[in-house]
Amino acid sequence: MSAPPQGSAPPIEVTDAHLIEQSWRHPERFGVLFDRYFDILHRYVHMRLGESAADDIAAETFLRAFRSRQRYDVSRPSARAWLYGIASNLVADHRRNEARRYRALARSAEPSDVASHDDGVVQRVSAAIMQPQLASGLARLSAGDRDVLMLVACAQLSYEEVADALGIPRGTVGSRLNRARKKLRKVIGPYEEAL
Known part of the structure; x- marks a missing residue:
C-alpha cells in the first residue's frame, strides 16, 4: 500500500x-x-x-x-x-400495527426463572423480564410521545434533530420525552423490582 x-x-x-x-x-x-x-x-x-x-x-x-x-x-x-x-x-x-405489536409483546413474553452467574445471561434474562412491561408501556404512550422517545432512544437523535424530524419546537421535544419517561417509569417500576 x-x-x-x-x-x-x-x-x-x-x-x-x-x-x-x-x-x-x-x-x-x-x-x-x-x-x-x-x-x-x-x-x-x-x-x-x-x-x-x-x-x-x-x-x-x-x-x-x-x-x-x-x-x-x-x-x-x-x-x-x-x-x-x-x-x-x-x-x-402504521401506528395501529405498532401499538398492536407492543400489546402482543406485552402479552406474549412471560418472565422466566433462569439463574446464572454469567453477566451475559443475566443481561438477557433481565431484558426478557422487562420486555413485556416495556412493550405495554410503549403501547400506552400517545403517538407523539412515542415518536419522540423512539427517535431519542433508538435513533439517538439530538433534541434539535428530533424537532427537525417531527416539525415541532425543541421545547415540545423535551416535554414529550419527559412525559414519556414518567409514564414508562410508572409501568416498568424500578429496575430492581423487575428482577
Whole structure:
C-alpha cells in the first residue's frame, strides 16, 4: 500500500446537502445518501414495526426523499433528521400495527426463572423480564410521545434533530420525552423490582 503523495490534502467529506444539490442534475448521486443512512433507518423502523415493515418503509423513505429532494433546505448540511422525519411519518401510517405489536409483546413474553452467574445471561434474562412491561408501556404512550422517545432512544437523535424530524419546537421535544419517561417509569417500576 503506497502512501498518499506529499502535499496532497486529505479527502473532503461531501455533505448531505451537497449530495442532494448534485442529485438535482445527477440523480445517481442520491445513492450516496442511501448508502450512508439506509441501515440506521432500517434498524429504527425495525425496532418500531418489525422486520416485515422495515424493508418496505426504509425503501419508501428514500423514494419519498428522492422525489422531494428539490425542496430540501441545502443550508442544512446533514439530511439525517430530514430522513428520520420522513420515516417517522411513514411509521405514523402504521401506528395501529405498532401499538398492536407492543400489546402482543406485552402479552406474549412471560418472565422466566433462569439463574446464572454469567453477566451475559443475566443481561438477557433481565431484558426478557422487562420486555413485556416495556412493550405495554410503549403501547400506552400517545403517538407523539412515542415518536419522540423512539427517535431519542433508538435513533439517538439530538433534541434539535428530533424537532427537525417531527416539525415541532425543541421545547415540545423535551416535554414529550419527559412525559414519556414518567409514564414508562410508572409501568416498568424500578429496575430492581423487575428482577
